[in-house]
Amino acid sequence: MLRIGQVIQNVESTQGGTSAAFVEIVSALSSQRGRASITAYAPQPPQGDAPGERLEAMSDIDWRPTGPAGGLRPGAMARSVIADIERDRLDIVHLHALWSTDLVAIASACRRKGVACCWMPHGMLMDFAIAQKRLKKQLFLTLGLSRALKHADGLLFTTAGERDCSETPTSFPREKMHIVGLPVEIVAQDDELPELAREGRERFGLPASARVVGFIGRLHPVKRLEMTLDAFARLGSDAGDVRLLLLGSGDEAYEKSLRNRAASLGALDRVVFAGWISGRDKWRGLAAADVVVVNSLHENFGYSIPEALAVGTPIVATENLAMSAEVRAAGVGRIAAPDTVSLAGAITETLADAGAAETARQGRAWVIDNFSHNAFGARLVDLFERIANR
Secondary structure, three states, rough: OEEEEEEEOOHHHOOOOHHHHHHHHHHHHHOOOOOEEEEEEEEOOOOOOHHHHHHHHHOOOEEEOOOOOOOOOOOOOHHHHHHHHHHHOOOEEEOOOOOOOOHHHHHHHHHHHHHEEEEOOOOOEEEHHOOOOOHHHHHHHHHHHHHHHOOOEEEEEHHHHHHHOOOOOOOOOOEEEEOOOOOOOOOOHHHHHHHHHHHHHHHHOOOOEEEEEEEEOOOHHHHHHHHHHHHHOOHHHHHHOEEEEEEOOOHHHHHHHHHHHHHHOHHHOOOOOOEEOOOHHHHHHHOOOEEEEEOOOOOOOOOOHHHHHOOOOEEEEEEEOOOOOHHHOOOOEEOEEEEEEEEHHHHHHHHHHHHHHHHHHHHHHHHHHHHHHHHHHHHHHHHHHHHOOO
């Protein structure tokens, strides 16, 4: 049985998508308990924090909350993982994120002991991400991270778009770069989706007869919600009674600016600011929408795309996103140019398309086949077995 270590320097919910992805990956791997044993390491999260509670509840993994990660020097987290590496308790270590002396120290320990080690940068090597605080990141790369990445047994990317836009180590073998995606929870059977949508309409005060354009994510400038609002306001009278459901929260000043923009467009009374949501409410909101829109400035994966498709909701995404190529190739959504007119046109076409529901059903099947916990877990264990046995 393959012994897999999953490591992240911070699993708290405040870390957003990276933390959520780590928990979903651990959960997906736990579905392969007959083939692999999973040990998950992260500094102890606060009491009651959702990611920690989920890890605690996973009976098929060994959850090892550690002491804190270090700063300029590795901390207690690194010491805990390295102790297990030196005791020959792991066959492969999967490191999540990048900018941590603890992760670099763990990678070095793997190299010393001959334990396979893979890194998953979660978009942090993409050119736009490296450009933020570039000098600080270049210094960190020079002081050890670059060497650790060069010696990795694999770099794992969520999409081909992420891989192709990442600043990978010079001469790093292409065959060691792997596109693995991310797992998506499948929360309902086909016959349960109408009830989930009904619950969502009720939960968020949406009329049963209205058409609903949905968004899910943090309210942040990178999501380009100004474009979303402008496109929504352009929807013609032919679209009928259309509402915009914004599932998420953000900085108070930024949210106020979005409300002001909606008001200036004459659309405020048709926009629902749902605020921060969690648990089943996320799936209710996605199912309640007639189309989910993703037009961020950038996303290394874009969880809202497969999550919307998982509950049978059509999607519109802009072509700049890393997952747009996969969506287009699979034929499971509309891809628009990243401008207001094109986005509004794609939304209008989706709302008017009699075949949109069938496309969404195909999208749900695509998500189940490629991103469900069982499918993802089996694929990742296959990859880890090949890497560990090289």
